[in-house]
Amino acid sequence: MEIVKYKLQQHGDERGHLVALEEMIDVPFEIKRVYYMFDTRPGIVRGMHAHKSLEQLLVCVHGRVTVLLDDGSEKKEVVLDNPYEGLYIANNMWREMRDFSEGAVLMVFASKYYDENDYIRDYDEFLKFVGK
Numbered sequence: 001m002e003i004v005k006y007k008l009q010q011h012g013d014e015r016g017h018l019v020a021l022e023e024m025i026d027v028p029f030e031i032k033r034v035y036y037m038f039d040t041r042p043g044i045v046r047g048m049h050a051h052k053s054l055e056q057l058l059v060c061v062h063g064r065v066t067v068l069l070d071d072g073s074e075k076k077e078v079v080l081d082n083p084y085e086g087l088y089i090a091n092n093m094w095r096e097m098r099d100f101s102e103g104a105v106l107m108v109f110a111s112k113y114y115d116e117n118d119y120i121r122d123y124d125e126f127l128k129f130v131g132k
Contacts, residue, residue, distance in 0.1 A: 001074045004088040006057065019084050021057075021109065028088060029055045029111040036061070036107040040100040047095045050120040052129070055111040057086045058097075063104030070094035072132035080106070094126050 008026055011018045023031045037046060047067075058067060060080035067078045071093055078087055081101075086109075089095055097106060112118065120126045 001071045006086040008084040010084045027057050031109050032113050033110040038105045046097040050094045050126045051091050052118050053091045056089045057109040059086045059107045061105045061107050063101040065106050066099040068096040072130040
């Protein structure tokens with residue numbers, strides 16, 4: 001399994017920093033939806049699903065979060081703790097977000113509008129879907 005992290009372009013000076021994201025330039029797909037997670041309590045695991053066709057780019061804009069990626073054959077953990085680094089998640093990938101630091105904010109850029117039919121929420125169903 002290949003982990004794809006994007007180094008997002010920073011602009012800044014003594015006043016502070018800014019990161020701008022543009023679809024098909026900084027994000028490898030057209031952006032249809034943006035959402036973010038915050039105030040996640042200790043011990044809570046988010047995600048726990050896969051998508052049939054949706055692609056995502058995750059950016060931890062504040063704090064730290066661990067992302068577990070699972071393609072049905074291999075599992076890898078990726079730590080996001082840098083506001084100018086994005087983690088690309090392709091479709092057909094099980095994902096779990098955990099170990100949110102206090103005050104963490106995880107922003108997600110998605111390639112499609114919300115569609116419950118695109119979700120695979122049962123792990124055994126996911127394994128069947130990816131042929132494992």
